[in-house]
Amino acid sequence: xxxxxxxxxxxxxxxxxxxxxxxxxxxxxxxxxxxxxxxxxxxxxxxxxxxxxxxxxxxxxxxxxxxxxxxxxxxxxxxxxxxxxxxxxxxxxxxxxxxxxxxxxxxxxxxxxxxxxxxxxxxxxxxxxxxxxxxxxxxxxxxxxxxxxxxxxxxxxxxxxxxxxxxxxxxxxxxxxxxxxxxxxxxxxxxxxxxxxxxxxxxxxxxxx
Amino acid sequence: xxxxxxxxxxxxxxxxxxxxxxxxxxxxxxxxxxxxxxxxxxxxxxxxxxxxxxxxxxxxxxxxxxxxxxxxxxxxxxxxxxxxxxxxxxxxxxxxxxxxxxxxxxxxxxxxxxxxxxxxxxxxxxxxxxxxxxxxxxxxxxxxxxxxxxxxxxxxxxxxxxxxxxxxxxxxxxxxxxxxxxxxxxxxxxxxxxxxxxxxxxxxxxxxxxxxxxxxxxxxxxxxxxxxxxxxxxxxxxxxxxxxxxxxxxxxxxxxxxxxxxxxxxxxxxxxxxxx
Numbered sequence: 001x002x003x004x005x006x007x008x009x010x011x012x013x014x015x016x017x018x019x020x021x022x023x024x025x026x027x028x029x030x031x032x033x034x035x036x037x038x039x040x041x042x043x044x045x046x047x048x049x050x051x052x053x054x055x056x057x058x059x060x061x062x063x064x065x066x067x068x069x070x071x072x073x074x075x076x077x078x079x080x081x082x083x084x085x086x087x088x089x090x091x092x093x094x095x096x097x098x099x100x101x102x103x104x105x106x107x108x109x110x111x112x113x114x115x116x117x118x119x120x121x122x123x124x125x126x127x128x129x130x131x132x133x134x135x136x137x138x139x140x141x142x143x144x145x146x147x148x149x150x151x152x153x154x155x156x157x158x159x160x161x162x163x164x165x166x167x168x169x170x171x172x173x174x175x176x177x178x179x180x181x182x183x184x185x186x187x188x189x190x191x192x193x194x195x196x197x198x199x200x201x202x203x204x205x206x207x208x209x
Numbered sequence: 210x211x212x213x214x215x216x217x218x219x220x221x222x223x224x225x226x227x228x229x230x231x232x233x234x235x236x237x238x239x240x241x242x243x244x245x246x247x248x249x250x251x252x253x254x255x256x257x258x259x260x261x262x263x264x265x266x267x268x269x270x271x272x273x274x275x276x277x278x279x280x281x282x283x284x285x286x287x288x289x290x291x292x293x294x295x296x297x298x299x300x301x302x303x304x305x306x307x308x309x310x311x312x313x314x315x316x317x318x319x320x321x322x323x324x325x326x327x328x329x330x331x332x333x334x335x336x337x338x339x340x341x342x343x344x345x346x347x348x349x350x351x352x353x354x355x356x357x358x359x360x361x362x363x364x365x366x367x368x369x370x371x372x373x374x375x376x377x378x379x380x381x382x383x384x385x386x387x388x389x390x391x392x393x394x395x396x397x398x399x400x401x402x403x404x405x406x407x408x409x410x411x412x413x414x415x416x417x418x419x420x421x422x423x424x425x426x427x428x429x430x431x432x433x434x435x436x437x438x439x440x441x442x443x444x445x446x447x448x449x450x451x452x453x454x455x456x457x458x459x460x461x462x463x464x465x466x467x468x469x470x471x472x473x474x475x476x477x478x479x480x481x482x483x484x485x
Contacts, residue, residue, distance in 0.1 A: 037284045037287065038284070040284075041280060041281070041284050044280070045277065045280070049273065049276075049277075052268045052272065052273055052276070053265070053266075053267045053268050055268070056266055056267060056268040056269075056272065057265050057266045057267070060266040061266065066269075069266070070269070070272055070275075073268070073272065073276070074272070074275060074276050074279060077276045077279070077280060078279060078280065078283055081280055081283060081284075082283075137255065138254065138255060138258060142258070142262060143262070144262040144263070144264055147259055147262050147263055147264075148263070148264050151263065162263075163263075165224065166256075166259065166260035166263055167260070167263060167265050171226070172221075172224070172226045186226075187218075187220055187221040187224075187226065188217075190220050190224075191217075191219070191220040194220060194252075194256060197259065198255065201259075
């Protein structure tokens with residue numbers, strides 16, 4: 001945006017008429033405008049496309065549907081380009097993920113995704129995981145499918161925080177920004193999410209036995 | 210540090226997100242408490258293992274290209290200056306269902322943004338022009354802003370009723386004074402309701418009347434002692450303001466009706482009050 005504005009002002013040519021000395025304002029030519037926009041697009045792509053996998057990963061974990069995830073990622077990139085003028089930071093990944101996250105939630109709310117509002121079903125998952133011994137649990141955890149399934153059953157706010165920490169390795173501060181929660185609550189939410197994940201895993205292993 | 214505190218902070222410790230002092234306190238506790246140490250080690254091992262095997266969904270082949278081409282299209286649309294095509298709805302002819310739903314949402318955001326921009330434009334345009342010396346001018350600015358805001362934000366009334374006996378008790382309960390409320394339907398100024406507003410650093414009553422398609426905000430609050438008469442009319446930016454006082458109250462009527470209409474409003478309002 002800033003680049004484009006600059007280009008517009010730069011095109012005010014000081015075309016002095018010999019007798020009257022009036023500064024003429026020449027409207028911006030399409031090519032010049034186009035060039036400025038191309039430049040903006042190039043820098044946008046250079047900064048944001050490297051985070052495409054991170055965007056897809058978050059959207060897929062939130063929406064749990066491949067097509068929705070791709071739609072949201074594409075939409076998020078368009079939104080990001082529109083507000084690229086407001087991006088001054090150095091953390092492109094966190095900035096993009098915030099947009100991906102918000103776009104995902106918009107869709108989830110539209111789809112009336114139950115997992116946004118329904119609290120985690122404590123009853124259903126409160127199986128006697130105490131009886132599962134930790135080493136058995138550890139062994140089973142090698143099974144990626146099991147972990148994927150267990151995580152998929154957690155509420156969105158838990159999936160989101162686990163993905164941001166475990167898969168993206170983001171700091172608590174970055175997570176707070178993306179998930180739009182106070183920095184002080186990141187640790188407690190993460191602890192709850194991990195606790196529930198463990199319960200879910202234990203319950204699943206119990207079932208398999 | 211006790212076990213309970215240590216357990217609470219365990220995840221922060223595991224993630225290396227605690228401040229050095231707290232971190233050291235936990236470390237010390239883990240050295241002293243075998244139970245917590247075991248629990249921490251098991252937790253850390255489990256979380257690391259889970260993290261390691263959690264699937265990472267990479268962008269599928271083709272998504273990057275699709276995004277790039279949609280970005281190009283977006284830029285191209287903008288540079289041709291076709292404002293309409295800048296809206297995402299027309300952006301792509303073929304849309305999947307969730308996409309259409311998403312854009313539907315974006316429209317309502319656009320509307321909200323437009324409202325805010327409009328409010329800002331009006332506020333920024335009105336305020337400097339009105340800011341001439343004089344308390345009344347400053348007040349006039351506030352009054353117009355309140356009037357405009359009440360129409361713009363769809364918050365004309367807090368209590369919507371044409372019955373003065375509904376509006377008056379409502380206002381009395383919310384304010385530390387009891388303004389007179391009269392219905393002027395017979396005179397062509399039906400009462401629409403009342404609202405609380407904030408002017409001159411105090412809560413004031415706003416009575417809302419209608420004149421054909423126009424609205425009149427009548428702001429009422431107790432007058433300061435000593436003021437006997439203060440009849441005044443001001444015109445700004447097409448808004449009319451009429452000011453008068455009676456034995457107890459300050460009245461400011463604000464509207465975009467003609468000055469004659471507003472003067473008529475003032476007269477019938479005063480007449481009604483006298484008849485009571």
